[in-house]
Amino acid sequence: MATLALNGGKAAREKPFVGWPVFDEAEEEVLLKVLRSGKWWRFAFGQGVELTEPEEGEHSQVALFQKEFAEYHECKYGIAGANGTGTLEIGIRAMDLGIGDEIIVPAYTYVASATCVLQNNLVPIFVDVDPDTYNIDPDRIEEAITDRTRAIMVVHFGGQPVDMDRITAIAARHGLAVIEDAAHAHGCEWKGKKAGSMSLFSSFSFQAAKNMTAGEGGILLTDDEAFAAECDSMVWSGRRIGRPWYEFHRLGWNYRMTEFQGAILRVQLSRLEEQILHRELLGDYLSTLLGEIDGVSPLVRDERTTRHGYHIYMFRYDESSVGVPKQKFIDALEAEGVPGFGGYTFPLYRNPMFGNKKFINGGFPLGTEYHEDIDYALFAAKCPVSERACNTEAVWLPQNIFLGSTEDMDDVAEAIKKVLDNRNEL
Ligand SMILES: Cc1ncc(COP(=O)(O)O)c(C=O)c1O
Numbered sequence: 566m567a568t569l570a571l572n573g574g575k576a577a578r579e580k581p582f583v584g585w586p587v588f589d590e591a592e593e594e595v596l597l598k599v600l601r602s603g604k605w606w607r608f609a610f611g612q613g614v615e616l617t618e619p620e621e622g623e624h625s626q627v628a629l630f631q632k633e634f635a636e637y638h639e640c641k642y643g644i645a646g647a648n649g650t651g652t653l654e655i656g657i658r659a660m661d662l663g664i665g666d667e668i669i670v671p672a673y674t675y676v677a678s679a680t681c682v683l684q685n686n687l688v689p690i691f692v693d694v695d696p697d698t699y700n701i702d703p704d705r706i707e708e709a710i711t712d713r714t715r716a717i718m719v720v721h722f723g724g725q726p727v728d729m730d731r732i733t734a735i736a737a738r739h740g741l742a743v744i745e746d747a748a749h750a751h752g753c754e755w756k757g758k759k760a761g762s763m764s765l766f767s768s769f770s771f772q773a774a775k776n777m778t779a780g781e782g783g784i785l786l787t788d789d790e791a792f793a794a795e796c797d798s799m800v801w802s803g804r805r806i807g808r809p810w811y812e813f814h815r816l817g818w819n820y821r822m823t824e825f826q827g828a829i830l831r832v833q834l835s836r837l838e839e840q841i842l843h844r845e846l847l848g849d850y851l852s853t854l855l856g857e858i859d860g861v862s863p864l865v866r867d868e869r870t871t872r873h874g875y876h877i878y879m880f881r882y883d884e885s886s887v888g889v890p891k892q893k894f895i896d897a898l899e900a901e902g903v904p905g906f907g908g909y910t911f912p913l914y915r916n917p918m919f920g921n922k923k924f925i926n927g928g929f930p931l932g933t934e935y936h937e938d939i940d941y942a943l944f945a946a947k948c949p950v951s952e953r954a955c956n957t958e959a960v961w962l963p964q965n966i967f968l969g970s971t972e973d974m975d976d977v978a979e980a981i982k983k984v985l986d987n988r989n990e991l
Pocket residue numbers: 648649650651674675677678720746748749769770771772781782783
């Protein structure tokens with residue numbers, strides 16, 4: 566039996582994995598071009614911003630990126646923003662819902678999936694996730710629908726699309742909108758259809774860890790022209806295309822993306838297809854290897870997922886059968902040279918803000934005439950899968966290690982096996 570690296574033994578993996586972000590002279594070149602042009606923001610190209618059909622030449626990089634990213638994702642309109650939190654927020658604002666209306670969100674997700682709801686004076690209602698995919702569980706959605714529910718937000722978690730057949734059918738039955746938080750799902754597909762193209766609007770993130778990045782950034786996609794125009798206006802402080810610069814038509818924000826971000830993202834987009842195929846190959850290969858190791862199991866890839874982005878590769882650790890706390894296992898794995906991570910430390914509703922209700926003007930709209938107060942602690946009993954995933958089960962691996970070789974995956978599986986074989990040392 567080998568000694569664990571945590572206890573001074575030789576690590577299973579000593580070489581570094583592929584790093585992130587991936588970039589080369591192409592990014593350097595476009596960045597310099599923007600720099601030297603002196604046109605660092607979209608306004609430098611005039612007050613009107615093309616929603617469609619910008620042409621090459623002296624054009625805004627952001628406008629070109631919007632068009633290219635939307636086209637790649639089979640959507641008509643793209644509205645770029647400063648980050649994915651912002652594009653989620655303005656999309657919901659453009660729905661013009663009533664104060665205290667409810668939006669269903671998964672319990673296992675990043676905070677932005679719920680804050681975009683609260684920032685619009687709406688109420689997030691959490692629904693548990695599926696134990697096989699960690700995506701929102703369609704079997705648990707209908708019990709959460711009330712007469713105030715207006716939309717179901719899905720998150721294509723880790724890059725595996727949600728079962729959009731079920732979601733679309735539930736939404737249609739109850740007259741609800743669907744929103745896709747596609748922050749993890751660049752280029753992913755459900756039954757050959759691009760994630761982000763199957764709802765009223767979707768929102769992507771280009772934050773530093775994402776599968777395409779400019780450090781920060783976001784984009785909203787939609788097929789609805791009037792909706793796109795509203796969102797475009799809100800990103801631009803409430804201005805309207807074709808109207809004078811000092812005319813503000815609705816409450817807006819400055820959530821604009823810079824030309825530097827737009828230029829980098831166009832290059833990142835050109836690499837997406839190749840990278841996604843690479844990650845997919847290695848992610849699937851690792852799942853085969855992990856399927857043969859007792860004590861861990863890969864998440865299930867739905868056979869209708871035609872493109873899995875593996876933005877976060879997740880596997881399930883069986884803490885009770887192994888008999889070692891999840892964090893201890895992860896520490897040992899890290900010492901072996903594999904960057905495991907426990908992910909969310911608790912489901913979203915357990916965060917302090919859902920206890921102290923420091924929303925807008927206090928707990929608004931909860932506990933007012935618009936909506937009765939909600940005790941978010943009660944969601945714990947309704948979301949056992951999210952609780953388990955956070956506490957004992959989910960282990961995450963970052964997307965960049967899936968840009969390497971099958972030998973890298975052999976090393977990951979070997980390291981996991983080594984830790985499990987030597988669990989008595991922990
Ligand atoms: C599921 C999910 N939604 C939304 C966001 C927000 O994106 P951003 O960080 O660009 O604001 C993230 C970012 O981590 C995310 O993971």
